[in-house]
Amino acid sequence: MNKSLGIKDCAExxxxxxxxxxxxxxxDVSLCYQCQKCFFGCPVxxxxxxxPNVINRMVQYDFRARVLESSTIWLCASxxxxxxxxxxxxxxxxxxxxxxxxxxxxxxxxxxxxxxxxHQLFLDNIKIxxxxxxxxxxxxxxxxxxxxxxxxxxxxxxxxxxxxxxFSEKIKDTEEIKKIxxxxxxxx
Amino acid sequence: xxxxxxxAACFNRLKQTDYLLRNDQKVKDKxxxxxxxxxxxxxxxxxxxxxxxxxPEIRNLIKKKLxxxxxxxxxxxxxxxxxxxxxxxxxxDDPDNPMLLDNxxxxxxxxxxxxxxxxxxxxxxxxxxxxxxxxxxxxxxxxSAKEAGASAIVVACPLCAxxxxxxxxxxxxxxxxxxxxxIALGIDKCRNLLKKHLTPGYKLLQTMGL
Numbered sequence: 001m002n003k004s005l006g007i008k009d010c011a012e013x014x015x016x017x018x019x020x021x022x023x024x025x026x027x028d029v030s031l032c033y034q035c036q037k038c039f040f041g042c043p044v045x046x047x048x049x050x051x052p053n054v055i056n057r058m059v060q061y062d063f064r065a066r067v068l069e070s071s072t073i074w075l076c077a078s079x080x081x082x083x084x085x086x087x088x089x090x091x092x093x094x095x096x097x098x099x100x101x102x103x104x105x106x107x108x109x110x111x112x113x114x115x116x117x118x119h120q121l122f123l124d125n126i127k128i129x130x131x132x133x134x135x136x137x138x139x140x141x142x143x144x145x146x147x148x149x150x151x152x153x154x155x156x157x158x159x160x161x162x163x164x165x166x167f168s169e170k171i172k173d174t175e176e177i178k179k180i181x182x183x184x185x186x187x188x
Numbered sequence: 189x190x191x192x193x194x195x196a197a198c199f200n201r202l203k204q205t206d207y208l209l210r211n212d213q214k215v216k217d218k219x220x221x222x223x224x225x226x227x228x229x230x231x232x233x234x235x236x237x238x239x240x241x242x243x244p245e246i247r248n249l250i251k252k253k254l255x256x257x258x259x260x261x262x263x264x265x266x267x268x269x270x271x272x273x274x275x276x277x278x279x280x281d282d283p284d285n286p287m288l289l290d291n292x293x294x295x296x297x298x299x300x301x302x303x304x305x306x307x308x309x310x311x312x313x314x315x316x317x318x319x320x321x322x323x324x325x326x327x328x329x330x331x332s333a334k335e336a337g338a339s340a341i342v343v344a345c346p347l348c349a350x351x352x353x354x355x356x357x358x359x360x361x362x363x364x365x366x367x368x369x370x371i372a373l374g375i376d377k378c379r380n381l382l383k384k385h386l387t388p389g390y391k392l393l394q395t396m397g398l
Contacts, residue, residue: 043309044311044325047318077269077311079269079309080269080273081273081309083274084274084275112318115317117317122313141316151354158354163384
């Protein structure tokens with residue numbers, strides 16, 4: 001796991017990335033002075049390929065490919081600990097969301113594809129009935145990732161305890177939800 | 189009119205959107221144009237726990253109807269991320285050491301421990317895709333609750349409740365806070381609901397004579 005910033009990587013730099021991110025998210029990453037409070041407080045940092053503060057630095061230096069193809073932007077659980085602790089008020093979870101959207105838009109290699117798939121299936125699921133059907137979401141995820149038997153015992157227990165609803169209720173106006181999805185497509 | 193929300197995630201999303209619409213005219217105009225929707229500044233947004241804090245009538249009612257105070261039950265109150273962060277927007281108690289749920293549990297006779305994982309992240313939606321990560325985070329939370337001397341964790345967020353139940357290997361009881369209020373008020377249905385948990389909450393209360 002390489003959390004440091006090697007000088008060799010500079011070849012990858014693509015200009016305009018920092019400005020683009022600032023434009024899309026309204027976040028000025030140049031405010032970061034590498035105090036690493038975000039890194040120390042992050043509960044998932046140990047699983048990321050780049051620490052949150054390194055993402056910040058790499059955006060400052062226009063390392064487009066490394067940032068957009070990192071696992072960090074997908075592993076962030078948006079717990080907001082970093083943003084609360086940041087002395088310069090940088091909204092890092094929002095930065096991660098912006099980077100996720102940009103990675104999808106630019107068809108980058110996604111290093112945590114299952115997580116991307118989960119987000120996609122979650123939204124598709126809500127589009128149908130206006131609210132989440134957890135059973136269908138889990139089924140779709142299992143079929144698409146071909147991990148049918150993962151968590152099957154817990155799943156069966158939950159089902160027999162009435163905690164997994166096969167048929168969730170539909171909201172009154174599902175057309176309205178579809179309209180919202182269509183109208184807000186591509187908007188952050 | 190005000191809005192009261194039981195789910196921590198819904199509460200968080202709505203409150204953040206509300207904050208943006210109140211404070212950022214650009215966002216407001218964009219949303220109004222996109223969704224043809226006019227935001228009203230008159231609606232305030234609360235989580236259920238805040239209601240117990242804000243309305244003394246409800247607290248008095250609970251005190252009056254308290255049939256089975258949960259004496260000797262040592263609880264670790266777990267708030268999770270979504271109720272308290274970002275603190276500037278959520279405006280929900282102290283973001284590092286919230287006490288609203290602790291106060292509520294004290295009201296129904298339980299004891300609460302002082303511990304440092306009150307607002308640690310449980311891994312949220314990573315639970316279905318990266319259960320290894322969620323397993324480790326949940327382990328840390330439960331380990332810390334045990335270390336602080338709690339015999340169960342009481343949670344205020346449905347997603348945290350699910351993660352703490354599904355992804356732990358400690359067989360440590362997890363309650364949702366309304367269940368315990370129901371039991372203290374002598375509602376039998378609440379007791380039976382505990383049997384549907386994956387963790388032995390029902391047994392714990394039984395051995396304590398509650």
